Amino acid sequence: MNEADRVKLIAASSGISVRTVTMLPGGNENFVARVQGETHDVVVRFARDPSQMVDPFDFELWALEAAAEVGIHTSAVVARGRAADTSYLVVEYIAGTTASPDDLEAWHAIGTSLRALSTVDTATAPSTLFSRFGRDLDAAWRAHVSYNLAMLTDEDPLIQLGVYRRSDQGTIRAMLSSQLDRALPQGLIHGDLSTRNVVAGARYAVIDWGAAHAGPVPWGDLDVLHRWHVMESRQSPVSAAAWAEVLCGAGIDPETARPVLWELAVLGALDVVRWAREQRPDRLDELRESSRRVIDRMLMARDA
Structure with missing residues (x-):
């Protein structure tokens, strides 16, 4: 399964309809993609290595929510879970x-x-x-x-x-x-x-x-x-x-x-x-x- 197909699978498991998928620059640990649909415009992040023991999004999810609580403008969390044994995080896309x-x-x-x-x-x-x-x-x-x-x-x-x-x-x-x-x-x-x-x-x-x-x-x-x-x-x-x-x-x-x-x-x-x-x-x-x-x-x- 290639990265774009995995993005579509993650979107489907999160109840997000997919119109376009655009792979974005990512880091050493995660793939990153923008998914646009009829009602959603989100960023999907998922692990490059599905077998890693430590879930890479536990602390990222917490940090996003903690930052928002102290007034920092950042992406709202849309979904969090696993699909095809791959951990993922879905957040809103911020226009700009x-x-x-x-x-x-x-x-x-x-x-x-x-x-x-x-x-x-x-x-x-x-x-x-x-x-x-x-x-x-x-x-x-x-x-x-x-x-x-x-x-x-x-x-x-x-x-x-x-x-x-x-x-x-x-x-x-x-x-x-x-x-x-x-x-x-x-x-x-x-x-x-x-x-x-x-x-x-x-x-x-x-x-x-x-x-x-x-x-x-x-x-x-x-x-x-x-x-x-x-x-x-x-x-x-x-x-x-x-x-x-x-x-x-x-x-x-x-x-x-x-x-x-x-x-x-x-x-x-x-x-x-x-x-x-x-x-x-x-x-x-x-x-x-x-x-x-x-x-x-x-x-x-x-x-x-």
Whole structure:
């Protein structure tokens, strides 16, 4: 059964008549399609791998509903279930166009969405939203930081891999220790909140919650945007003006944000390489190089 036929099967099981099916760009985990019918205009998301043990839409469904509850404009859930042993999620299609990276109002809207997202209560979130360190988010974050601190030894393999210089280990240790002292608030992170996941229509809407997870708010999402901005990402451009609008919308003072974001970027760069060594050795070369560049840039900014 090809992807379009599977979409039609899912639509039929959800009581949706199908006039047209348009496959949309998806991620590594899911196929995505727009389905238009006589009475419906929806987006169907379904797993690329029907055999996976963890249902990919448990946390996405919860995140959609949680975001809507705090006033973020996003897709309403239409249906949720399984068809032909494939997990799926059907949400309303939001009319409009993908926001441009040059749309400063969209970036401001992203900032205000991050402020709202910081108020989400994760008490009822499914277990798939949380890390291996558990549901107590404050304790889990401390455990995450402490794990990476404990790995900063003379024998740290990341030194041999060239991820950071031995002479910088003391500075990196101080930066991660500072994270333990900050006690950042914890909650729901979108995970990919750039203009490509914002629809510009009657009002700005945030879509695609497939990368949602728990962590420091709004700092987890700000960390991603900050790295794209500082590293001058071509795939996800965030200009200086765009970054200023995000911080303004989020109500974050730029001077206060800088050291927090330097620390988060270094922490993330270290952690992703350790993950690759253990779980995805096929990505090790790619991630150690990108992490090396991030750490160098953040240490340079810190010392400037």
